[in-house]
Amino acid sequence: MFYCILCYNLESEIEAWTREKEAAVMAKQQAVAHQLATEGRLGPVGRLMPTTTAMTVRASREPLVLDGPFAETKEQLLAFYLVDCKSLEDALDVARRLVGDTGALEVRPLATFYPGIGLQ
Amino acid sequence: MTEVAWIGPALAAARPQAVAALLRYFRDLDVAEEAFQEASLRALKSWPVNGPPRDPAAWLIFVGRNSALDELRRRNKHVTLPDDDVIPDAENNETALVERLDSSAYQDDVLRLLFVCCQPDLPATQQIAVALRIVSGLSVQEIARAFLVSEAAMAQRITRAKRAMQESAVAFETPGPVERAERLTTVAAMIYLLFNEGYSASGGEAHVRVSLCEEAIRLSRLLLRLFPSESEIMGLTALMLLQHARAAARLDSNGNIVLLDDQDRRLWNHALIAEGLVLVEKAQRLGIPGTYQMQAAIAAVHARAARPQDTDWGQIDQIYAVLEVLQPSPVVTLNRAVAVSKVRGPAAALQMLEPLAQPLAGYFHYFGVKGALLKDLGRADEARVAFNQAIALARTAAEAAHIRMNLDSLDT
Numbered sequence: 001m002f003y004c005i006l007c008y009n010l011e012s013e014i015e016a017w018t019r020e021k022e023a024a025v026m027a028k029q030q031a032v033a034h035q036l037a038t039e040g041r042l043g044p045v046g047r048l049m050p051t052t053t054a055m056t057v058r059a060s061r062e063p064l065v066l067d068g069p070f071a072e073t074k075e076q077l078l079a080f081y082l083v084d085c086k087s088l089e090d091a092l093d094v095a096r097r098l099v100g101d102t103g104a105l106e107v108r109p110l111a112t113f114y115p116g117i118g119l120q
Numbered sequence: 121m122t123e124v125a126w127i128g129p130a131l132a133a134a135r136p137q138a139v140a141a142l143l144r145y146f147r148d149l150d151v152a153e154e155a156f157q158e159a160s161l162r163a164l165k166s167w168p169v170n171g172p173p174r175d176p177a178a179w180l181i182f183v184g185r186n187s188a189l190d191e192l193r194r195r196n197k198h199v200t201l202p203d204d205d206v207i208p209d210a211e212n213n214e215t216a217l218v219e220r221l222d223s224s225a226y227q228d229d230v231l232r233l234l235f236v237c238c239q240p241d242l243p244a245t246q247q248i249a250v251a252l253r254i255v256s257g258l259s260v261q262e263i264a265r266a267f268l269v270s271e272a273a274m275a276q277r278i279t280r281a282k283r284a285m286q287e288s289a290v291a292f293e294t295p296g297p298v299e300r301a302e303r304l305t306t307v308a309a310m311i312y313l314l315f316n317e318g319y320s321a322s323g324g325e326a327h328v329r330v331s332l333c334e335e336a337i338r339l340s341r342l343l344l345r346l347f348p349s350e351s352e353i354m355g356l357t358a359l360m361l362l363q364h365a366r367a368a369a370r371l372d373s374n375g376n377i378v379l380l381d382d383q384d385r386r387l388w389n390h391a392l393i394a395e396g397l398v399l400v401e402k403a404q405r406l407g408i409p410g411t412y413q414m415q416a417a418i419a420a421v422h423a424r425a426a427r428p429q430d431t432d433w434g435q436i437d438q439i440y441a442v443l444e445v446l447q448p449s450p451v452v453t454l455n456r457a458v459a460v461s462k463v464r465g466p467a468a469a470l471q472m473l474e475p476l477a478q479p480l481a482g483y484f485h486y487f488g489v490k491g492a493l494l495k496d497l498g499r500a501d502e503a504r505v506a507f508n509q510a511i512a513l514a515r516t517a518a519e520a521a522h523i524r525m526n527l528d529s530l531d532t
Binding site: 088112 | 338405
């Protein structure tokens with residue numbers, strides 16, 4: 001079974017971290033990731049850019065494009081896509097094609113990306 | 121000590137929101153600051169034992185407000201109060217208190233707090249110093265170091281600035297759309313000043329000043345989270361990210377300025393560039409051109425070029441043309457002339473400089489650009505005169521050293 005592990009934290013607090021703290025947190029996670037990779041069970045890993053770069057495409061008669069991250073609390077995270085896009089507009093086009101009759105899609109660029117070892 | 125190392129960033133991150141909300145309650149900066157200090161002290165006692173609260177800002181506002189109210193009552197009515205242990209336990213009330221705190225008020229609170237620092241009668245450096253003290257929570261010592269003045273002098277400046285702020289009446293009711301837009305513009309300008317204060321530094325003080333740039337970016341991101349559809353705040357954030365991305369390549373090992381064309385682009389911070397480029401695109405989608413966006417768009421063209429010769433100078437020329445309309449100024453025209461020199465040659469650019477001679481007679485960069493154009497045209501004697509004028513107007517040793525290098529190259 002594949003498991004998706006999503007990281008949540010207070011963004012403003014991460015921004016206040018010192019370089020040492022940032023390095024320590026990354027080192028801890030990288031050690032775990034490295035271990036998983038040698039065991040052949042690590043898929044793609046990505047760090048997202050800050051929420052300030054995010055846009056949201058919400059289902060409507062015409063899909064509604066909103067500035068900012070997905071902010072509602074009544075809906076739940078159900079799936080994710082990782083798509084290679086030329087530009088933000090390109091990514092929004094993909095999201096417009098994907099959006100259903102209800103719900104919303106947050107579009108957010110990746111800051112760093114590790115492709116993993118290719119899970120089957 | 122290491123187990124509680126997370127508390128520092130947690131307090132720093134919550135500070136703008138918490139102090140801003142306390143300012144709304146008490147309408148007095150000193151009371152708000154003291155309340156936050158008191159709440160922070162209690163956090164240092166409580167959080168290591170109970171773990172971090174779900175919403176640190178809300179916790180600090182709640183505890184800070186209660187302790188300040190107690191303090192005010194104690195001073196005014198001489199009533200006996202319960203001791204610390206019986207004072208409201210924020211932990212148990214957290215769910216209720218998060219619901220009670222109106223999160224939509226936060227954006228106006230933080231904006232007001234930043235706006236309070238932007239007293240028009242205060243010199244720009246004092247506005248910045250006071251914002252660093254109150255909003256960012258930097259110590260007086262840290263601010264003094266960044267501004268290369270003594271701690272006592274900085275303390276005095278901040279006290280004086282705060283007095284001026286207390287005396288001027290700041291509206292505490294919810295601002296209307298027009299007022300909110302005005303406040304955003306003023307605050308954005310202050311944040312950019314803060315950034316430039318850090319960016320313009322060179323040599324020995326450079327490492328201290330980098331933190332000013334980072335603080336400016338942090339404040340700008342904070343504003344953008346609160347006002348996610350403001351294209352100029354996107355533009356401002358992008359502009360600073362794109363400029364700051366070049367920090368490691370801007371100065372050589374002797375502290376001399378390295379011009380864009382000569383910078384080692386591998387030293388650029390490509391993560392910051394990527395973020396800046398997304399924000400430029402995001403801002404442009406809204407179709408409301410503004411000066412920060414335009415400057416960010418120019419920085420974006422430079423950032424996209426893998427090598428200097430790949431720079432799309434034609435596009436830069438076009439963006440400057442828009443900027444000349446939005447914000448006509450001789451400095452903008454001077455910058456456009458540099459782009460024109462790359463597209464249509466130094467003669468065309470030199471012609472653009474002619475009407476600028478008067479307004480930019482005291483401007484270092486005007487003579488630097490003029491000298492470079494004359495040099496390119498093979499007019500060495502005139503170039504020498506211009507470079508010498510530039511040296512006389514240089515504000516930092518690094519600026520002067522750079523022009524001297526140009527002068528030396530004339531002799532070879």
